[in-house]
Structure formats: structure tokens, C-alpha cells
Amino acid sequence: DTGVSQDPRHKITKRGQNVTFRCDPISEHNRLYWYRQTLGQGPEFLTYFQNEAQLEKSRLLSDRFSAERPKGSFSTLEIQRTEQGDSAMYLCASSLGSISQETQYFGPGTRLLVL
Amino acid sequence: AQRVTQPEKLLSVFKGAPVELKCNYSYSGSPELFWYVQYSRQRLQLLLRHISRESIKGFTADLNKGETSFHLKKPFAQEEDSAMYYCALNGAGNTPLVFGKGTRLSVIA
Numbered sequence: 001d002t003g004v005s006q007d008p009r010h011k012i013t014k015r016g017q018n019v020t021f022r023c024d025p026i027s028e029h030n031r032l033y034w035y036r037q038t039l040g041q042g043p044e045f046l047t048y049f050q051n052e053a054q055l056e057k058s059r060l061l062s063d064r065f066s067a068e069r070p071k072g073s074f075s076t077l078e079i080q081r082t083e084q085g086d087s088a089m090y091l092c093a094s095s096l097g098s099i100s101q102e103t104q105y106f107g108p109g110t111r112l113l114v115l
Numbered sequence: 116a117q118r119v120t121q122p123e124k125l126l127s128v129f130k131g132a133p134v135e136l137k138c139n140y141s142y143s144g145s146p147e148l149f150w151y152v153q154y155s156r157q158r159l160q161l162l163l164r165h166i167s168r169e170s171i172k173g174f175t176a177d178l179n180k181g182e183t184s185f186h187l188k189k190p191f192a193q194e195e196d197s198a199m200y201y202c203a204l205n206g207a208g209n210t211p212l213v214f215g216k217g218t219r220l221s222v223i224a
Contacts, residue, residue: 042215042216103164104212107158
């Protein structure tokens with residue numbers, strides 16, 4: 001296991017199209033997080049899962065954003081009807097359990113450009 | 116509300132000079148604080164966390180609840196320390212991280 005992986009690494013799309021990103025966490029990790037990072041900013045939390053349960057989704061930026069983790073392993077983040085303001089780096093992270101001070105391990109990110 | 120402030124966008128120091136990257140936080144409870152680092156063309160990775168009270172790559176950080184700060188320090192900077200550094204807060208144990216905007220450290224030979 002080489003860590004958290006994300007696919008694709010880069011995505012260019014036209015405004016109004018739908019896009020889907022995939023994240024594969026470290027295999028034994030039960031928590032999975034999605035963040036967004038724009039230029040000059042730190043990562044901004046979007047949503048997270050414990051196993052297949054989505055525990056927090058109020059921070060998703062709009063109802064165009066949705067995420068799934070159907071079997072408690074990989075996760076997908078979908079953006080419908082993309083807008084130019086959605087252009088950003090989308091980061092996935094995973095961690096083990098509900099232990100305080102848990103370490104989140106980050107993937108390389110998917111860079112989205114909406115034209 | 117939970118907030119992390121890193122006042123410096125860029126910090127340049129000479130090799131061998133001391134480094135201090137500032138981080139202030141806003142949280143009413145007992146925070147859990149972290150420093151993450153991102154080297155050029157690499158992914159974001161944990162550098163250290165306050166509860167461990169450890170030194171990683173010569174860096175240390177002490178939580179000062181009175182000043183609500185968690186500054187990152189290193190007595191002698193190395194060129195390989197050049198990177199983007201993010202301070203992050205976990206406010207309630209099981210909630211996701213809140214990140215600062217980051218400070219880019221440039222160590223000049």
C-alpha cells in the first residue's frame with residue numbers, strides 16, 4: 001500500500017459539465033475526508049465518512065457537490081453543472097479510527113480546471 | 116468558531132539562522148494542534164502534533180493556551196526546510212481539521 005491515491009490527477013472540463021473524482025484511502029483506514037484548496041489558501045474541509053456513513057456534509061459548498069463511500073472503502077466526489085469558481089485542488093485524506101490526535105494522511109490531489 | 120491564523124505568507128531566512136513560523140488559533144475548548152508541511156511536488160504530510168511533544172527534523176512547537184499560539188520553531192534552518200507550512204486545529208476530537216492559509220518558508224544558502 002503506497003498511501004492515499006486519487007484519480008484523476010488533473011481534470012479540465014467545460015462549464016456546465018459534471019465531473020467525478022475518486023479517492024482510495026489507506027486500506028485499514030475507516031475515516032475518509034474531502035478538502036478543497038484554492039490558490040493561496042489552506043485546505044478547506046468539505047465532508048467526511050466513517051466507514052460508509054457520511055458524518056458531516058453541511059460544509060459541502062452547494063447542492064451541486066455530493067460524495068459517496070458505498071462500501072466503506074473508496075470514495076467519489078461529484079460536482080454537477082461545474083462553474084468556473086469550482087476550479088481548485090481537491091484533496092482526499094484518510095485516518096484510522098476515532099482516536100484523538102489521529103493523523104490524517106493526504107493524497108496527491110485532483111486539480112480541476114473549469115473553462 | 117474555530118479559526119487558525121498564520122500571519123506571514125512568506126518567510127525568508129538564511130541557512131543556519133533560527134526560524135519561527137507563527138500560528139494563532141481561536142477555539143473556546145481544548146484544541147488539538149498540528150503542523151503539516153508540503154515540500155515541492157509532494158503531498159501534504161504531518162510534521163508534528165502538540166500532544167506528542169516531539170521534535171521532528173529539528174522542529175518543535177509548544178502550545179501556549181494563554182496566547183492561543185502554536186508557533187513552529189527550529190534553531191538552525193536548513194535548505195531542505197524550504198516548503199509550505201500549514202498550522203491546523205482539531206477542535207472537538209472527532210471533527211475535521213481547520214487549516215491556516217499557510218506560510219511559505221524559503222531558506223537561502
